Amino acid sequence: MDIKPLLKPYIAVADMLTKTFGESCEAVLHDLSMPERSVIYVSNGRVTGRQVGQSFDQLVKQVLLSADLKDDYVANYFFTAPNGKLIRSSTLLIRDEAGHLAGALCLNLDMSRIQEQVQWLSAWLPPSAGEAGEKQEPSDQPEHIAHMVSGLIQSIIGEKPADQMTREERVEKVRFMEEKGIFLMKGSVEQAAEGLGVNRVTIYSYLDEIRRNKA
Numbered sequence: 405m406d407i408k409p410l411l412k413p414y415i416a417v418a419d420m421l422t423k424t425f426g427e428s429c430e431a432v433l434h435d436l437s438m439p440e441r442s443v444i445y446v447s448n449g450r451v452t453g454r455q456v457g458q459s460f461d462q463l464v465k466q467v468l469l470s471a472d473l474k475d476d477y478v479a480n481y482f483f484t485a486p487n488g489k490l491i492r493s494s495t496l497l498i499r500d501e502a503g504h505l506a507g508a509l510c511l512n513l514d515m516s517r518i519q520e521q522v523q524w525l526s527a528w529l530p531p532s533a534g535e536a537g538e539k540q541e542p543s544d545q546p547e548h549i550a551h552m553v554s555g556l557i558q559s560i561i562g563e564k565p566a567d568q569m570t571r572e573e574r575v576e577k578v579r580f581m582e583e584k585g586i587f588l589m590k591g592s593v594e595q596a597a598e599g600l601g602v603n604r605v606t607i608y609s610y611l612d613e614i615r616r617n618k619a
Contacts, residue, residue: 405444405456405457407435407444407445408435408437408506410498410500410506410507411433411435411444411498411506411507414433414445414498414507414509415433415445415447417431417509418431418432418433418445418446418447418509419431419447421447421511422447422448425513427448427450428451428513428514428516428517429448429451429511429512429513429514430446430447430448430449430450430451430452430454430511430512430513430514431446431447431448431509431510431511431512432445432446432447432449432454432509432510432512433445433446433507433508433509433510434460434463434507434508434509434510435506435507436460436463436505436506436507436508436555436556436559437506437559438559439459439460439556439559439560439580439584440459440560440580441457441458441459442458442459442460442508443455443456443457443458443459443460444456451485451489451491451512451513451514452485452486452487452489452491452512453485453486453487454512459580459584460508460584461483461584462481462483462493462495462510463495463508463584464553464556464584464585464586464588464589465585465588466478466481466483466493466495467481467495467497467508468549468552468553468589469585469588469589473549476496476497476498476499477494477495477496477497478494478495479494480492480493480494481493481494482515485512489514489515489516490514490515490516490519491512491513491514491515492512492513492515493510493511493512493513494510494511495508495509495510495511496508496509496510497552504551504552504555505551505552505555505556549589550589550590550591553586553589553592553595554595556586557581557586557592557595557596557599558599560577560580560581560586561577561596561599561600566599566600566601566602567601569600569601574600574602574610575610575613575614577596577600578596578600578607578610578611578614579610579614581596582611582614582615587611593607593608
């Protein structure tokens with residue numbers, strides 16, 4: 405795979421991280437100019453099973469929507485990988501010279517062994533007095549995040565003119581955006597509608613169809 409000069413230096417960073425943290429660490433490099441196959445390099449993919457050619461999963465919900473996003477990174481968020489492992493992850497956003505979102509470097513740590521140790525220790529302790537409340541999503545959306553999401557939408561739509569797309573192609577674009585959490589962002593429906601050459605009502609009808617088919 406041809407890797408852009410901007411992103412090539414991060415390959416060495418990815419390998420350095422996995423060699424530093426060992427077999428429980430995985431690093432994944434994304435080229436966000438091609439969202440459907442954004443993964444361009446994986447160091448130690450045994451942690452989550454990530455492979456080159458796959459797409460991003462947590463970028464919107466855990467990073468761009470995070471109240472902890474600062475200086476273009478979010479550290480120490482958690483998700484469950486397809487293989488069932490609890491993953492502690494951190495993501496660095498990569499921008500090009502114009503400041504546009506170009507890529508991301510994700511560090512994934514397998515927490516399985518720590519979970520086992522915690523469960524063993526918990527068996528010796530009294531029950532917890534209460535559970536911590538869920539972290540709330542941010543109530544507003546900074547302008548620079550809106551610009552990054554707008555760039556993602558344009559990359560997902562691609563270069564094919566909207567008037568040359570079939571209905572099935574438009575629905576597939578909307579399905580991908582829905583799957584990746586794009587429509588959680590303010591203004592995303594309007595941007596998708598404009599890019600696909602339809603109106604907001606059509607986007608919502610596509611979403612209804614997609615959700616019915618998933619049920």
